[in-house]
Amino acid sequence: MNVLSLYIAKEILKGSLITLLILLTLFNLFTFADELKDIGQGHYDLKQVFYYVALTSPTVLYQLIPASALIGSLFVLGSMGNNRELIAMQASGLSIFGIIKAVMLAGVALVILSMLIGEFIAPLGERLGQKIKMTAQNEQIIMNSSYGLWLREGSNYINVRQVEDDGKLADISIYELDAQRHLNRELHADKATFLGKKTWKLENIKQSTISTQLIQVTQQAEQIWNSSIAPNLLKIVIVNPKNLSLYDLAMYVRFLKENHQKSHAYEVAFWGRAVSPLTTFVMLLVSAPFVIGIRRGVSVGARIMIGVAIGMGFDIFNKIINHLGLIYNLNPPFMALLPSLTVFAVVLFAMKKAQT
Numbered sequence: 001m002n003v004l005s006l007y008i009a010k011e012i013l014k015g016s017l018i019t020l021l022i023l024l025t026l027f028n029l030f031t032f033a034d035e036l037k038d039i040g041q042g043h044y045d046l047k048q049v050f051y052y053v054a055l056t057s058p059t060v061l062y063q064l065i066p067a068s069a070l071i072g073s074l075f076v077l078g079s080m081g082n083n084r085e086l087i088a089m090q091a092s093g094l095s096i097f098g099i100i101k102a103v104m105l106a107g108v109a110l111v112i113l114s115m116l117i118g119e120f121i122a123p124l125g126e127r128l129g130q131k132i133k134m135t136a137q138n139e140q141i142i143m144n145s146s147y148g149l150w151l152r153e154g155s156n157y158i159n160v161r162q163v164e165d166d167g168k169l170a171d172i173s174i175y176e177l178d179a180q181r182h183l184n185r186e187l188h189a190d191k192a193t194f195l196g197k198k199t200w201k202l203e204n205i206k207q208s209t210i211s212t213q214l215i216q217v218t219q220q221a222e223q224i225w226n227s228s229i230a231p232n233l234l235k236i237v238i239v240n241p242k243n244l245s246l247y248d249l250a251m252y253v254r255f256l257k258e259n260h261q262k263s264h265a266y267e268v269a270f271w272g273r274a275v276s277p278l279t280t281f282v283m284l285l286v287s288a289p290f291v292i293g294i295r296r297g298v299s300v301g302a303r304i305m306i307g308v309a310i311g312m313g314f315d316i317f318n319k320i321i322n323h324l325g326l327i328y329n330l331n332p333p334f335m336a337l338l339p340s341l342t343v344f345a346v347v348l349f350a351m352k353k354a355q356t
Contacts, residue, residue: 016072
């Protein structure tokens, strides 16, 4: 590697990290302001707000890396082009391909950073942050784990695996203990709908009554469940992909399939996480057409605005594709790769057009 390539890689890495820090600060300020309105709920105070923001920051950081790579590379290369540095580099023998290769080298460092944060820091921080917030606001919640939320209500222990968008609960298990702390009844319901006034309607119920002599199993289509647990205790999806590493997502998908449960949403999340490094490289590659067309007098501001528009368009397109994949149960690996491959094809077309 020559000195010029190393210089470009270092500058892009520095620009991307500065952009990442600025974006993280802005997002954390918005999160902090949003959390202030919840102060006073239970024991949730300013100290817990700071803990929550700090612990969930790695998740935000992980999500911002592709956007930071895009904006940072465009800003740095735009400044170099404006100062005629890139022209001087090409005159000294560094090819356009060499410049792009240096940009990709910076991408390797960003991808390694992204994988370390996404796999080892962000999931743990997200779980701890959610646990601190939820336990401070609601004393009923005793544990928020990777595989569901555990609550205690009197002698009952309740496990909720999923909260749907409309507030309904899914995959609920209720364990009832007697005075001697022995399990005497277990109830599992596929769905639970809040009817108001501490009343829920359970659907598709399987109940096991346990004694020292026998276990009696009964089934019901629906049943009324009186509980002090309110929907506002369960605002988040319990098994949230943000709380899981790539390995944990793979294990959870396997668990769901083995138990004949729906796993498509988590397969989409898994493949979306798996192709995240490719997304970072594609975002960096967006700068390539501007490098090739540097002699055509494109201003720094114009390059950045076009790049930001491409980045925003990519984010919107990615979300649309993900939702279509979930709605129509389309192939998760293909749907995860489609946005990046589309942008990659557009970039190659723009590069070919800029060379003509």
